[in-house]
Amino acid sequence: MTDTIRDSVALVAVDWGTSNLRLSLLDNDGTVLAERSSDRGMGSLAPSEFEGALLELIDADLPDNKVTPVICCGMVGAAQGWKEATYQAVPCAPPDGKGATRVDAKDPRISVWILPGLKQTNPGDVMRGEETQIAGFLAENPDFDGVLCLPGTHTKWARISAKEVVSFQTYMTGELFALLSKQSVLRHTVNGDDWDADAFVDALSDAMSRPQSIASKLFGLRAEFLVGDMTPSQGKARLSGYLIGLELAGARPYWLGMPVALIGAPALCKLYQDGLTAQGVKASLHSVSDMTLSGLKAAYSDVKEMNP
Amino acid sequence: MTDTIRDSVALVAVDWGTSNLRLSLLDNDGTVLAERSSDRGMGSLAPSEFEGALLELIDADLPDNKVTPVICCGMVGAAQGWKEATYQAVPCAPPDGKGATRVDAKDPRISVWILPGLKQTNPGDVMRGEETQIAGFLAENPDFDGVLCLPGTHTKWARISAKEVVSFQTYMTGELFALLSKQSVLRHTVNGDDWDADAFVDALSDAMSRPQSIASKLFGLRAEFLVGDMTPSQGKARLSGYLIGLELAGARPYWLGMPVALIGAPALCKLYQDGLTAQGVKASLHSVSDMTLSGLKAAYSDVKEMNP
Structure with a gap:
């Protein structure tokens, strides 16, 4: 082989x-x-x-x-x-x-x-790295005019028009989730194995309507485990919903009224898609490995041209 | 001795x-x-x-x-x-x-x-723990009607009226600061030894007016270090300003138009006081060790009464 x-x-x-x-x-x-x-x-x-x-x-x-x-x-x-x-x-x-x-x-x-x-x-x-995924996406969708969202440790939002990246904005959402779920006082209350889709959507909507209260909502995940009946699986879904909701509230000028394409890990992109759907925005899903490979291949043809 | x-x-x-x-x-x-x-x-x-x-x-x-x-x-x-x-x-x-x-x-x-x-x-x-500081504060200020703010790892805001705690709210601000400044991608860009008071106030005001963008502002502390001219001391003051500003935006229903008393570590209380002053709110400062001791002493007289 x-x-x-x-x-x-x-x-x-x-x-x-x-x-x-x-x-x-x-x-x-x-x-x-x-x-x-x-x-x-x-x-x-x-x-x-x-x-x-x-x-x-x-x-x-x-x-x-x-x-x-x-x-x-x-x-x-x-x-x-x-x-x-x-x-x-x-x-x-x-x-x-x-x-x-x-x-x-x-x-x-x-x-x-x-x-x-x-x-x-x-x-x-x-x-x-994400610029290469964007290049790959544009190689396959050359006429796209809209917004790309690339969820991850540091999620990127990029406004695309006339084959150019007009502007972009990074959110530390994935890193905040990792820090809070593994290293904070919340680590024992957001470690469930199941997924509660309703808890996710409720928390997302809550964070979008009151993003300024996020640091209080986060402590609430500890408190409602202690004095309420919240389970660790609900806690995990709510933590994710709060943080993605906070991001969608901040990135509203990017996605509002725009075609949105998501590029990233499928399960994570699905959460962003669900959140955007709740806001009336249709977002398409694209494979990050396909886009990366397509971008690297396109770049290679340039390198070959310059270094025959 | x-x-x-x-x-x-x-x-x-x-x-x-x-x-x-x-x-x-x-x-x-x-x-x-x-x-x-x-x-x-x-x-x-x-x-x-x-x-x-x-x-x-x-x-x-x-x-x-x-x-x-x-x-x-x-x-x-x-x-x-x-x-x-x-x-x-x-x-x-x-x-x-x-x-x-x-x-x-x-x-x-x-x-x-x-x-x-x-x-x-x-x-x-x-x-x-904070309830004992509150008890100590009320032992010394029995007629206080207003809001107590106890800054720390988990900052507490408590509405006090008629010698009672009417309601309270916790913000994970201090823990977020510790996680982000020591364990995140920001750790090398917010580790200055000096304090930039202007950067703190600007960031606080920025977070209060656009709290929904906090996860993006945070990544900006990394980006502006890489492609701008931000120093690690400015980075530290801005991180602090963003997080306290986010909290003040969320806690507005607590402090707006109310007498505010701060109980906590003096340097940290001073930051909250500066932030509140910028919002036109006068807040008094009180020693956390004095309030705790006063609360514990008051509690002891009850215990003694019940167990003579």
């Missing part, structure tokens, strides 16, 4: 985030030959360790008689990453391969490129 | 929270003979370890020929504490010694009592 890959691999497409490293090996037609991943994300690596973490996943697949291009997006290009890649300033088209940063890899079998991120000056904001 | 204390100690007044144990040794006139503290808070103790943690601080001070009363308030009375104490339901006067729970201490030199907490059914809320 590995020999078959080695005979036909033409590109390694890498999504390298803070926590995980995910890659696809593609042939000359863009067909995926294999997918690999590890937990060796940017956050756990010193600059000198990136090449080893990459080779650990692809060493046996690399042909010896030619140089295989490796195209990376994500936090691998942060200042603490393998090599710092540039940011392009919005409004602009999502970065393509033309602005990629070449990394000096020691292994002669690979040539490694990191794609740029996006930045915004006022209000200040940054992204690394 | 210890002999002098042993000759005259008549009461041990204990404020036993999640993180710390603080106590005062008092003589028959209520004069403080000594103050002691340790980091053996409720959160780090199994039920069988509380008596040892207490004796560690007072063993040498206890007379052998009589029983010395020990009056405790705080999380020591939680379900995970030494022994679970009751909650009294608001509206009610702040709990006094009459509802105290007797603990079976092994050492015959002490008789230990834990004061009740307060609970509220709708919206669900709880407090353990």
Whole structure:
């Protein structure tokens, strides 16, 4: 199997985030030959360790008689990453391969490129990785005019018009959920295994109508467990509903009256979709791995053009 | 010195929270003979370890020929504490010694009592410890009609009228600050040593006018460090301003048009006072240790009356 890959691999497409490293090996037609991943994300690596973490996943697949291009997006290009890649300033088209940063890899079998991120000056904001998902989405939906929402640790909302990212805004919703559910006084009251969809929708609606009370609603999850009859499964759904509701209240200028497309983990995107549906907004769902791969492939054709 | 204390100690007044144990040794006139503290808070103790943690601080001070009363308030009375104490339901006067729970201490030199907490059914809320500060405040200001704010890990707002706690509300502001400044992606951008008072007030006012955007403003502290010129000291002041501003926006129904008294750590109370001043509200400052001691002393006279 590995020999078959080695005979036909033409590109390694890498999504390298803070926590995980995910890659696809593609042939000359863009067909995926294999997918690999590890937990060796940017956050756990010193600059000198990136090449080893990459080779650990692809060493046996690399042909010896030619140089295989490796195209990376994500936090691998942060200042603490393998090599710092540039940011392009919005409004602009999502970065393509033309602005990629070449990394000096020691292994002669690979040539490694990191794609740029996006930045915004006022209000200040940054992204690394999501711009490639946006590029992939636009490669498949070139006429989209509306709003992309990319839920995750740091959820991004991006206004798209005329093939450009006009502006974007990041919400720390996923990180707040992780901190509150694992490390706060709430950790024993929001750890249920079941999902209470009604509790989620009620909490979301409550947070949207009184977002200023969020820090009080959060303590209420502890109090109503102690003196009420709230279960840990209801607590988990309410915590999620409060935080996503708070975000939807803040992002209203983005989604109000706009076509919305969600790109991210399916279960999480479904929660955003449910929340938006409750506000009368129809949002479509798109696979984050498909969009990322599509964006990395499109960027590769630029790199190839510049480095034939 | 210890002999002098042993000759005259008549009461041990204990404020036993999640993180710390603080106590005062008092003589028959209520004069403080000594103050002691340790980091053996409720959160780090199994039920069988509380008596040892207490004796560690007072063993040498206890007379052998009589029983010395020990009056405790705080999380020591939680379900995970030494022994679970009751909650009294608001509206009610702040709990006094009459509802105290007797603990079976092994050492015959002490008789230990834990004061009740307060609970509220709708919206669900709880407090353990602050009710004793409130009792102390009302012992010294019996005619107060207004709002008490007790800033801390879980800040409490309490409406006081006719010597009763009418209602109260808890905000997780202090815990959010600790989680975000120490364990989130912001930890490297909000760790300055200086204080920027202008950045604090600007951020507070910003959060009060757009509380729904808080999760986005928070990420902005990371982004403006990366692509702007924000310093970690400005970041710290802005994080504090955002979170206290969010709380003041939520607690507006409490403080609007009311006399406000702040009870807590002086530096933290000063931030709340500055924030309230910017809203045209004058708030007085009161020492948390004085109020706690006053509340514990008042409760002791009830206990003594019931157990002469």
